[in-house]
Amino acid sequence: MAVTGLSAVLLSLAGIPWSLVTFLLALVGIVVITLLVKHFVFRLSWFRLPRHVDWRTTLGATAGLLAGGVASALNLILIFGSPSNLAQRYDNVYHLNAVRWVLEQGDASTLTLGRILNPTADIAVYPAAWHGFAALIVDVTNQPIPVAVNALNIVIASLVWPVGVMLLARIVFGAQAVLIALTGVFSAGFTAFPIGLIDFGPLYPNLLSYAVLPAALALAILMLKVRPRDDNTYGVILLAFLTAIIALMFAQPNGFTALLALSLPVAIFSWFRWVRAGLSRRGGRGILLPLLIAALFVTGFIVTWRALLIGYDTWQPFTRYASAIGQAITSAPHERGVPVVIAVCTAVGLIRLIRDGGYGWLLGLYGVVVALYAVSAAEPRGALRYVVVGSWYQDPQRLASLLPLPTVLIAAFGASGILLWLWARLLSVSSAPSRGLKVAAGTVVALVAVLGGLGSQRGPIDEMVAESRQNHTWEGNPTILSLDELALLERLDDEVPEDAVIAVNPWNGGALAYAISGRAVTQYHMSSRPLPPDLSVLAQNLDDARYRSEACAIAREERVEYVLDFGDFYLLDLPEAENYPAFDDIDDPSALELVDEEGDARLYRVASCFDPERGSI
Secondary structure, three states: OHHHHHHHHHHHHOOOOOOHHHHHHHHHHHHHHHHHHHHHHOOOOOOOOOOOOOHHHHHHHHHHHHHHHHHHHHHHHHHHOOOOOOOOOHHHHHHHHHHHHHHHHOOOOOOOHHHHOOOOOOOOOOOOHHHHHHHHHHHHHOOOHHHHHHHHHHHHHHHHHHHHHHHHHHHHHOOOHHHHHHHHHHOOOOHHHHHHHHHOOOOHHHHHHHHHHHHHHHHHHHHOOOOOOOHHHHHHHHHHHHHHHHHHHHHOHHHHHHHHHHHHHHHHHHHHHHHHHHHHHHHHHHHHHHHHHHHHHHHHHHHHHHHOOOOOOOOOOOOOHHHHHHHHHOOOHHHOOOOHHHHHHHHHHHHHHHHHOOOHHHHHHHHHHHHHHHHHHHOOOOHHHHHHHHHHOOOHHHHHOOOHHHHHHHHHHHHHHHHHHHHHHHHOOOOOOOHHHHHHHHHHHHHHHHHHHHHOOOOHHHHHHHHHHHOOOOOOOOOOOOHHHHHHHOOHHHHOOOOOEEEOOHHHOHHHHHHHHOOEEOOOOOOOOOOOHHHHHHHHHHHHOOOOOHHHHHHHHHOEEEEEEOOOOOOOOOHHHHOOOOOOOOOOOOOOEEEEEEOOEEEEEOHHHHOHHHHOO
16 A cells, blocks of 8 residues: 555656556566665565464464455445445545546546645645555446445455454464454454444545554554564564555555554553663663653654644534443444444453553553543543544544454454363363363354354444445435436436536535546535635526626636536535525526436536527527
């Protein structure tokens, strides 16, 4: 992902269009540079294959991926209903149109994607890695944008996420095959992630960033030396860690903020261990360097954290601290149902970690995530809320979606402890367990593991799937597009010239004409800002404008030749949605000529502005 984001920026700066071919060429170049740095800077061999493969761990990871990955994929397939369905949600208008913009402009750079809303800006930053991936899928498969989007999200949720958390489990707990497999299984058992970010928003860039976050955190743990590692690989770990940071920034910067927050207790633990070692070897002098490094770290942390804060406070607290903490610990954020299996295993895991005594940093990491969610859910608007969770737009959903990251590790640790205890109890019936007893005990343990794994995928997950399905299919009340409106949009590329612009009200779904057909529209997303003066004139007067009117002059200059009338069913009933009387529920379109209709959805041509004889009537 880092390579994708970086290559997109470099190609954009060089004026080279974004495509599969140019991406692969950039990929080769970046890989070559990376190998050169690895060999000549870190003095490591060009290629280093593992000398030993732990087949038991590999088998556990494979089982976890198959179980958890397939479960996540099936959940999303049920949610989407059809490969071509799209999320009937606010943010999806922007994301789908942004994918089309990448395809049309040949530019997937994070430095320019924001131009879709601010076309005159030289630099318009918006994290574009997810959109670049989606555009590549469309380019290669020639499938509609919604199909590519759904396919990409299935891959992220069912492959990237479970692989990442299993890698993290391997780093944190070592080569424990059963624990790693349980981590993969439990990865699909949370309502907050990945389903939560696909349903809410949808927040696709955050989905990608959080899916990569476990691997980045695993590298941070290795960097900070709280777990055993081979010192000969430190250069490779450093290079991979820097790559992970780049990946998070290009996907969604608050993924990097999350990495900072989660790494803090790990860094503190590592620092104190360093101080103790220095004091034991050199006395008081041994603490000088750690103090200097701590000062630099704290300064850098504060500066970076402040730079990533966003002055956005639309989201408000909805509960009290005690309730928020309880929701976090039971994996039931936003007062959803409690996943009993995961909640019980989490409780057992916490007890095991406390008793072990060697995982204080992991408990601290878990506490950080719980605290972040609690602040977002319970802290009133103000300085504390802004400073602590401002990087996440002060949004409880984004913080709730961080909870599964440490929780899945702790739950898997607890579940493995339960299975080990059960195994020992079954064998304790005999002082010299026979082979038959071991087989029987193993069968019982395996059965309990399977039933527990299946149980972790039911209840709240079923409810979340059913709820989210309402927002992705037409089984509930459509909020962006009706089936009639979608059918009309799918015909636009045959009815509207490529150089024409369509006047739309983005609040009723009209803006998706761009994503579906590729035809330009007057607005690509909803906005609470006042309409630009020229667009305001069109939105008020275009339906009855005459050839020599101001509205027609603007229409001719901007090539606004068509109008989509999708009525007054708005995504959000805000005053801004009613600023388009010339585009909605047109009663007497004297200036317009009906081109096509499907149900109540209509496409008009602005005949009076482009036909002098008609426009003078």
